[in-house]
Amino acid sequence: MRFGNYVTSIELEPNTLLKVDFRDAKFLDPAEIVVLACSIEYLYTRFNCKVEFCGGFPSLNNHLDKIKFKHYWNPSFKRDNYTASKNNSTLCPWHISKNMIDQYGQQAQKYFKNTFFHNKDLQPLSQSLVEVFNNIFDHSESSIQGYVITQFYPSTEELTFAVCDFGKAIPTTINNYLHGKDNFELKHNVAIEKALERGMTIRSIPHNAGFGLTNVLEFAEDSNGKLTIFSNGGYFIKESKKEKKSGLLSYPFNGTLIIVKIDTTTLDDFDSDDEIYEF
Template sequence: MKNYTLIVPSSQRADDWFDFIRESLKHTEDVNNLIVDFNDVKFMDTDDFVVLACLIESFYIKGCQVEFIGGIDGFNNHLYNIKFKEYWKQGFDRSKFTLSHNQTTLCLWKISRDMIYSYSMYARQYFERFARDKDLIPLSSNMDEVFNNIFDHSKSPVTGYIITQYYPKNNKLSFSVCDFGVGIPNSIKRAGIDSEHDFEDWKAILKSLEKGFSINSTPRNRGFGLNNILEFTESSNGRLFIISNDGVVEKKAGEMYHAGSNNFNFSGTLIKIEVDLNSFEEKDDTNEIFDF
């Protein structure tokens, strides 16, 4: 039996995480038992969780078993509360809802086409408990946008993962989505858009954020693009962070873009969205009756 150990980075440095991904993906073949070692990890953000989930899935879909070791007590309690270690147990359905023991965390979810709208609607209802007078429909519609883009463009061997976290101290919400597909820049280049230009990857990501820009979308998603998500973060005093291939783009509401090359050589796309629930409009519960 061939074992392989993933030693999860204990830092929050992007360089450490993407070196970890790139090296680990070289070893997905002929592994019978994957050991995920959390060693001295104390904290993981939403983007860390979805990247790790996609990485584990890359081994799991090739038939290996998964076991977990390490991690300090406090962090292991968090893993228990969100049921992270259960996701790769035999018989566990990762495409369905999994209620966590932690009320501020919406379950890790392996994105499935059939459950897209159910998940986003559930997310809205789940977090309305913390923002009872706010209209969270924009949250669910923008989740739909991200999910549909994954299915339309990513061509990922590993279906994307999402996790959503609420932070009560500042009334903010963070959700991250990751896939190991071709990446936004490659998707644009394959479509032949502006083919006379040799786009750097970060410029291609910026192109994807332009209003009205879309490529080969399915009818349910045609005419919509990542610009909707950009506008959503702007209107909600939030932050949009995208890493895809060798490009990275960050946009905080009211500020200029920070964009450039990262040299991570990441085959896939990671999107992290943070929003301020205080900025959402209040619900309009007025029931109007129209007579015709």
């Protein structure tokens, strides 16, 4: 998890060529893709870099081409918009923008419903995505917008989404709030756990009222899934029906990375009376 810290400490000359070399990589999971996307975004935005890609196995490059990853830092590419994927099991990455939060959640719901889960209720997926996005804009104060990617693995029937930003980390936000109430500073892993407590709110925010990350945790647990959070110096992992794992990182992550995995066989059947989104 040292990558984020290295990137945000780099100084480059303006208009530098940034070459991303995948070398012998065969595969990148959703978490690796969003951390890489945020890293490129930080350098691209701050130093106006030109971005090129090289290396990597054909299987990796085929995957990245289908989700249009290599197009995202072309000046004409609209990465704030929802982008159609050529891989039916993976949504294209999305450069999280505030005015598209609800629309992205709805599009993710619609996409996977149409491709794999015709008779299943995907509203909790949409809601969890929106909760994480709102958390970024409400608290992170990131100098760049974060990235998200959602992927389904048919062989294991597991669906994963990963969200990354390089803003003010969860422990920093929690401890700043508690200091204002004359409390002592919590260790970073304990601060992450505090953020997951139901009703914990940093300020009055009508759309989640302190329940945002709690709802995401409950969604993962109810879906026989797993929630993983890396933020600043701490980590938190909670897998359904297992004890939580929480501790301090050897190398702090400069921002927040949230990974949610669910077992899609646990999804409820779709109620025909539920709202259907049209685009």
